[in-house]
Amino acid sequence: MTDYSRPALNLERIRKFVVVAEELHFGRAAERLHIAQPVLSRQIRALEDELKVRLFARDRRRTELTAAGEQLLADARPLLASAQALRLRVGRAARGQHSFTVGFMPGLIVTAAVRALSDRHPELTVNVVRTSWHDQIEVVHDGRVDVSYIRLPVDQSGLTVRPLLTEPRVAVLPADHRLAGKESIAVADLADEHLLQDPDAVPEWRDIATELRDGTRAQVGAFHAVEEKLEHVASGRGVTVLPLSTATFYTRPDIVHVPVRDIPPNQVCLAWEAGRRSRLIQEFAAIAESC
Template identity: 45%
Template structure:
């Protein structure tokens, strides 16, 4: 079957709002029209995507998978349209993907000083598929944190991101200045990569609510700082390598210049 992008956008709106009325308002269509389009999509895919009740809309397993896939598909289509417009206007553009918690703005500013004629943009890389923007064309270069699939990619190591234990401020261990992995024995650990459809904000909300302790990169903990959470160094937990990453077959001078500038800037910072 051919995947209808319009129906896909409709489905994403319902999946994100979990409400047909609010999704219809966002899309500027009526609720009955939206319901018919989603029903048609389920018939075309031959599977149930949503479970509707009088009070809520929940995603089935197939719906959750489609929501994950759809976000990448729609972002890749938008990036392709942008590249077409850039080609028409003769615009040079460099897009940088970045993992949660990592900051590439200083490197981009330094690059812009050398290449003021190049438009720069950024795209977030979801932590369970950090390499995706490089593979689907949304970005030409990434500032990523391992682990990720580096097949077909060229990496430039930048440094290490220490891991810290993120726990509720009321937790008995919260008053310590540092921890070891032995201190965490017997604690319920909330493995962040498990719930792929949830955001980092949701995961930190679970930690704050007492559902477990998270072992997270320090840069992520700092970026999502909140008063009801503390993060403590775990002295014997290995750090995670941070890297600049480009597709192995991309050798343009613009990319080489960015890698040179960003390597120096990020290592210094």
């Protein structure tokens, strides 16, 4: 039975907690929040009193999260994102806006599905938002999009995820690279290369290359935008592994792509917030599956 006598969590205090947890310094966090440090300290103490736990361990040299603080930080970000998404959707409904927004990753063409939904609902404004590896799920949680075409792997907590298609992954290399011109390569051939992306996007490379033969860590340089990665590839500063459609979309003469034969294909899915029961979402999902 729900206990309605207990006060609801104060989301503004939780937002301030997240900033302190990210900075691990009350002074810097106060500057980010544009409030005085004593005010921030009181807000955090009030949150600790509310939760009846200690969130930070502090001494003169450093501030660290406690186990309770680590747990709150893990839960706080999706909670705040959901609250923001709720505000956006309620605001749109209050203003009478009739729109539907679709997120999509680079290399994915969503025109057919967007046009099909627009044709079925001429009164509906269908918008598109380009996403990246780092925000493809964030835009769903914070309400910027109603649905998003995503590439796995992602954290699927709080999402409904519907598989759409798979496609091969290729290594993108400088045109004069030692592996350029090969019919295909193995992921082990890239083990000592500088990877220009988040290694979580290529776990097969990470498993092989995290520790090199001499015991040093493999080099990783994470760049968010595909265009930025390709500029670094062309300059000979590293390599990247991309889905085939993304690599072919950005074709240029100073880089090449080579199939990687021993890694599984990339899975493309449609994702939306698990709690939503929108008829338009279900309709768009059916269209996306057929396109």
